[in-house]
Amino acid sequence: MTVLSVKGLHKSFGGVQAVQDVNFQVAAGELLALIGPNGAGKSTCFNMLNGQLRPDTGVVTLLGRSLLGLAPRQIWRLGVGRTFQITATFNSMTVRENIQMALLSFHNGLMSFWRPANALYRDEAMALLDRVGMADQSERPCGILAYGDLKRVELAIALANQPKLLLMDEPTAGMAPTERIALMDLTAKLARQDDIAVLFTEHDMDVVFAQADRIIVLNRGRLIAEGSPDEVRANPEVQAVYLGSGAVFAGEGH
Incomplete structure (x- = not known):
């Protein structure tokens, strides 16, 4: 069952096109990783899904209900949870x-x-x-x-x-390697138990390729790849984007 559906998402800031015609879906119980180099548009995309930014064009639905124009609190009450890169307690x-x-x-x-x-x-x-x-x-x-x-x-x-949908922005940032694995193992377990769709961004490629059911890759605001971890790892354009860091191949997390 599709929980989150994103179609034709676009956002510009002046002459900069931060997100361009992005389309994807997340199913119940699925962990979808959103990756890309710095400046790829990941945070902008997240903030549009959460109601912090309004897209210029596009459709965002939660179980068929449009989220466009709703405030973050309204979206939260509909069943969209979120964690942040820096904890806030x-x-x-x-x-x-x-x-x-x-x-x-x-x-x-x-x-x-x-x-x-x-x-x-x-x-x-x-x-x-x-x-x-x-x-x-x-x-x-x-x-x-x-x-x-x-x-x-x-x-x-x-x-x-x-939550029906959980948005996780860099959930393992600042954590030790063993803690990262444990947290994402726990997240995956809870998501599958409760049929929660999970969309997460992450720089640690070990976490991404070990935990994600599917991966989507942004570069300069455009979706350049989508598929299983093996499919994304073998994608020539993804290899070119990450060439030099070795992150996709060696799991160095940069």
């Missing part, structure tokens, strides 16, 4: 409280004098933390967590709106 709050804040937002909960926020959705928060392997650290402040653990907390926050 409330450092002074506990791990559990961070998840509760996301759940409060999703359920549109209101705090009252008689029922403080930290009493709401505790069980649901703990269930999410258990899914990402962080239940045993639920009462620790986020500000003292190791970076890899923060990434797991961020994943739990992204799951709070019961």
